[in-house]
Amino acid sequence: MTGRAGRTGRGAGQASSGDMLELVRSGRAVTRGALQQATGLSRATVGHRLDRLFRAGWLREGAGGPAGSPLGGRPALTLEFDDSHAVVLAADLDTRHARAAVLTLTGELLAEHSGTLAVDDGPEAVLGELGRWFARLLSGTGHRAGEVCGIGLGVPGPVDSETGRVVQPPIMPGWDGYDIRGRLSRAFTEHTGAHPVPVLVDNDANLMAYGEQRAGHPDCTAFVLVKVSTGIGAGVVVHGSVYRGVDGGAGDIGHIRVGTDTLCRCGSYGCLAAVASGGAVARRLAASGVPAASGSDVRDLLAAGHPEAAALAREAGRRVGDVLATVVTLLNPGVLMIAGDLAGTPFVTGVRELLYQRALPRSTARLEVVTSRLGERAGLLGAGALVVEHLYAPERVEERLTAMGV
Structure with missing residues (x-):
């Protein structure tokens, strides 16, 4: 058995809808037949699990025309991750400046803003201002705040990834142990009126590395x-x-x-x-x-x-x-x-x-x-990719589908 289904410990015949979405997103299996072969599931079970992804709006039949099936028979339509169902917000803080952006789920930059924003002003003021930036950026793209599925933020200090809090940051006075996720989520809702969304926080160099490695290496x-x-x-x-x-x-x-x-x-x-x-x-x-x-x-x-x-x-x-x-x-x-x-x-x-x-x-x-x-956009693209990989990981896909009633 190949793909994420094997890495998560699920054997043949146990792959979930989330595992299938990852196989499609990674390009390892993009037809129903290929999914049957990769997962060991029957045609009916594959169809049922794919149907959940179609109903959630996360999957679509590709426009690239038919593709040959590894199981033989008539050519099968390809499957694609539908990146049009949501957008991601991302921001990258430096000591004196910041950048923010709206991104598609596949990393396309839809809108961007940069300006002076000093971390010395403290997390309350800085994160509140980012909330205003996000609201203006969304308005400029024509996307509703309700389409945002998550927010990624890069900061110039060490971050505990479990809590999203910076830990003894040398150049971020007043930020040590602060609830960045909670404050940025509140700022987003205050300025857009939308429901809270997941917020992921990481060190800026980590996100730059993640963005650059995925894009160029x-x-x-x-x-x-x-x-x-x-x-x-x-x-x-x-x-x-x-x-x-x-x-x-x-x-x-x-x-x-x-x-x-x-x-x-x-x-x-x-x-x-x-x-x-x-x-x-x-x-x-x-x-x-x-x-x-x-x-x-x-x-x-x-x-x-x-x-x-x-x-x-x-x-x-x-x-x-x-x-x-x-x-x-x-x-x-x-x-x-x-x-x-x-x-x-x-x-x-x-x-x-x-x-x-x-x-x-x-x-x-x-x-x-x-x-x-990628230059100054590396951190933004890394932050966006981190959110997408987090939200569409197989185990989280199952949680989200269940919460949606799909």
Whole structure:
């Protein structure tokens, strides 16, 4: 037996409607005959379970014409996931800016807004403002708030995925342990009048990694993304799933000690982020008289070809590359992606210099070091994909169908 039905422990003849939806969504079985073969179910049982998905509006017959059946006989129509029955809201918070979007269930961007939104203002104000942004975006697309099936949010701090709460975030004062899911759900209902929907929260680097891996490197079984902006964080995707550690702390490489006496925003001395982040480079530029207050300011200076900014970015890249040598040796990824405000030629050059010098040759023999493909939208697309994968996982499909009375 193939597909998710086998991975969930259900044997032949026990696949649910949710298992069938996943087989169709993944492309592993897109006809009734192929579903019979993959699940071991009879034609009548397959038809009954598919009927639940049709009645929910989650499945449709494909417009691509007939396809051959593995069981022989007349050609069978293909089955498709119907992405028109709902939309997803997504937002990505940085320290001083945010982006929000309306997405289809297959990741198409329908509307987007970005603007100034400082996490220092605290969760009550920030999440309330996101609720207003979502209402305006929905209005602009013509979609009703009742069509929203879920909300995904990326934040610049470690997140306990079980609770959706940030845990001791170094650069998010006032957010530690706050009920982000509850507040954002209330903000959504306050500004749209719709019923509450599920809210998923994750670290921004995790969501960027998830979005980038799915979009550009779906066959890479070990993928690492390093975001270098005002702070530094990493996201790890292994076999298509985000690796978070036991409580969401995986990938927090910005607070690895690198042997300096520089004070970090987390309160410790010598953290990588204190000397090699966009914020650290901005502080050094400002000390020499160059106007810069954040990673985004450094990004603008690099784009303008500012020589001092380029030199400091390369130096920062070497420091990060030194730490990444250990990361690469430990994880042996196929792709290492550099993203964020500093992800330009000077910084990446610095990373490469130290990474290949310090890492084991065996660990880098098949390694690709690349820069972001999706850019500033990576976190939004990752957040949207996370919501869809959560809501349409086989076990949750069964729960939702039952709740709908289907």
